[in-house]
Amino acid sequence: MKTYSVTFLPEEKTVQAAAGKSILEAAIVAGIPVNSVCAGEGVCGKCRVLVKSGKVEAEPNSFLTRRDIQRGMALACHTYIHGDVVVEVPLESRISGVPQLASEDAIRFGRISERVGEGAAFAHAPLSGKAYLELPLPNLTDNIPDQERIYRELSRHREMPTMHIGLAVLQKLPELLRESGWKVTALLGYRGRTTEVMEVEPGDTSARHLGIALDVGTTTVVAHLVDLNTSETLTTKAKYNSQISLGDDVISRIMYSRTGERLKQLRDMVVGDINDLITGLVMDVKAKFHDVTYVVCAGNTTMVHLLLGLNPANIRREPYVPCAATLPVIRAAEIGVKINPRGLLLALPCVSSYVGGDVVADVLVTGMTDSEELSLLIDLGTNGELVIGNADWLVCCSASAGPSFEGGGITCGMRATTGAIEHISLKPDGRIDEYSVVGGGKPVGICGSGLIDAIAELLRVGCIDRRGRFVKTECGNRLREAETGEREFVLFPGKATALGKDIVLTEPDISNLIHSKGSIYMAAECLMAHVDMTFDDVKHIYIAGGFGNYLDIERAVEIGLLPDVERSRFHFVGNGSVQGAKMALLSQEALTYLQVRIAAAMTDFELSSDHKYMNEYSSCLFLPHTNIEKFPSLRGKYGKPAQAEGARARA
């Protein structure tokens, strides 16, 4: 078949592509990160690229205006290569920048040293150990085998459960022991009830002992490099999950993964991200891959499946059965994660198809199971998870919120990365009062927290009604009709933005966010009803998830995302997923607690068959809610008293 060269700008990276392949496929081959919310189905309109030259054939779509098409704009997923082409991937279509790490608010929960270590809840006993051994030389009265000699010495210093050793280590053991003068370091790996002697190294290497805590999120991958001797977090890094270009949410990834080849492609992508992060971390502290001996990762059930190469297909199909919830300890090298070649990797246990190890980690980090007081955990993301409970019981559920909290499905939406408007407030006339942009500078688009602010503010100043529709008379000239016929509200005119393009909000944007917030609130209400309690009974509400950190609680209540309770009950957990993974990495006790007292103790409540959810969901598709009694502090803030206004229309 004929192949053509495809050059991507501004990288000037060229790849060969068979005739008829899409630009998106070529971009993936080239490693150019192009946004694709829908995994190339042609329904999200986010993968816009500029075809600078060359012959392409584009399928018609409803996302591009006539002007866009004249400029050479095309959707990468439905534009096919029929000649040598040069394509520019504009800023708005790139998966770029570095996601923000947890904010200062989350530091309290970040200080895991308070919960792991001497006198703390969990004793310091990392999943990986290093023991320096000075073995007694064998002689005729003490001629036990080399392997047993190591076991004997190890047992002398500590209580050791069943030990085992790999063949590869045994094969080199006799020479190694004798060449090193019987002074060796045994690398120990915790594998549940057994301990593996992962490796035996000559000399004393026990001072260099590192581990990685990972949060494998649908959107971001976060890695912390931890000194296993001191519990200190040496450095942290985050990166967008490369799988984004094959779908924004877990469902589209599952749909994409339908062949073995594609499943492997997804695994390789996330493993590549993990290796990039680990390389960066190790270089930062001038350590060696060899010194990194254990990886603990937390992720939602689908991400864990994709990471381990498990078929996730049944997660999506009723009755929603994952391949496994408790995952085996594996050698990291088995899936291609680059640490010490003998090093181990453990994924934290999941509860069900839609409540994963990330949520289990959140619960561990909040400490909600330490107290008799009732706590509610809300992990906000594309897939929202909720857990209610205390020291005695835990019930969880999940609700699909859609990608709008991550900026997906929003005309000018973007993730919370450089250039995203993260906070905004409006003057009474609907003009911008104050705003802040991630990384400073001119805004590129708006992320979830900015969107929540914007909608709460537009409602407050009367520019939208409680259904989220524009009120023409209040919006003035900020409201205009787009070429598509949709009405759009100009938040920032082009001259004030980084791309020179207006940042607008449309009614479908607002509606998407209302659906997202409605599904979270409704899930919370159903969960409360399921355990026969009300929000008033909840003493602490923990907000987890990357997006949660930047949330303005007041605004989130105003749009009806969070329940209207005393604001002091809300706490931000930050990235509980990576923190929980780190606690498990540092403490075998914490891992056991997490497995037994959290994951195994959690009752999963399936919302998809809940009548209350079906019957009342539409009552949440209103700002803040159809039944304002549920939001007592907002009562009386909306609308005009009856007949106060006369006939404005005719005047």
Place this chain on the structure above:
Amino acid sequence: MKMLEEAKGKWAGALNEVVIGATKEQGGTRTSTVTVGGEKTLPFLAYEGPTKNRPVVAMEILDRVPEDWPKPLTDALGDAVKSPAEWAKKCVDQFGADLICLKLQGTHPDFGNASPQAAAATVKSVLAAVGVPLIIWGSDHDEKDNEVLPRCSEAAKGEKCVIGAVKEDNYKTLVSFCLADGHSLIGLSPIDINIAKQVNILVSEMGFPLDRLVMYPTTGALGYGLEYAYSIQERSRIAALGGDKMMSMPVICMIGQEAWRAKEARASAEEAPGLGDENMRGVFWEIATASALLQAGSDIMVMRHPESVAAIKNVITKLTK
């Protein structure tokens, strides 16, 4: 022998009372007015309380000749259907309609695209022909309705008509005109009690008084979603009696429109020989639908066939005796 105590419901709330039509003294030209709503109990439970205002029957007329209506129906209405004014007069004088419900279907771009001025003239002609109050419906085409209904509202100023429908995505224009011209409004929601309430909230937050609102939670005919419609109406009545002010509006049912859509009502004898007398099937369909929804709590029954109208008026009389 001891008798079991009667299980009487105790309710905190009541339905709003909506007055439709205005006489000369009240600033209009109607010879009679209609009051609906005001109930304090579930429908027709005389031992809990009287029916404050009995349900009323409006007859539906169009601003165009109803070419697509089944023959048994148009036969019963006769030549009067050629003129909305004649049609309305016949409904009131001969068939005993309590109100007239004028559907401006002819303003729809696909059904003649009559101008707002023409629609307003039709409204005036109907008002001149009959003395009963008037319900005015648009053509279910949002953009056109926003041009047509304000003109009709203006043309009928002071007559306290009921005008519809406002939806959660299209209400602002109509609300402001009806507010100014003194009419009541119909709030439409697609078989969803929450959206019904949202429409009421949106409209009232524009300053529109609650006692000038009627709900249309959409009607399903027998075999075509009647049980959904029933359940929604029942829940909304219970919410109103429970004291929810935003759900306390009387309910209008488009019985004729839905019943005559049913295959069983429309099919000719040749098309469906097994279904029985084609002249009676549609009538029965209307009666069955209407009598069920009366029990769910309906206040205004909009119907088409003279015989079904007579039958339902009889049912109402018996239920409220």
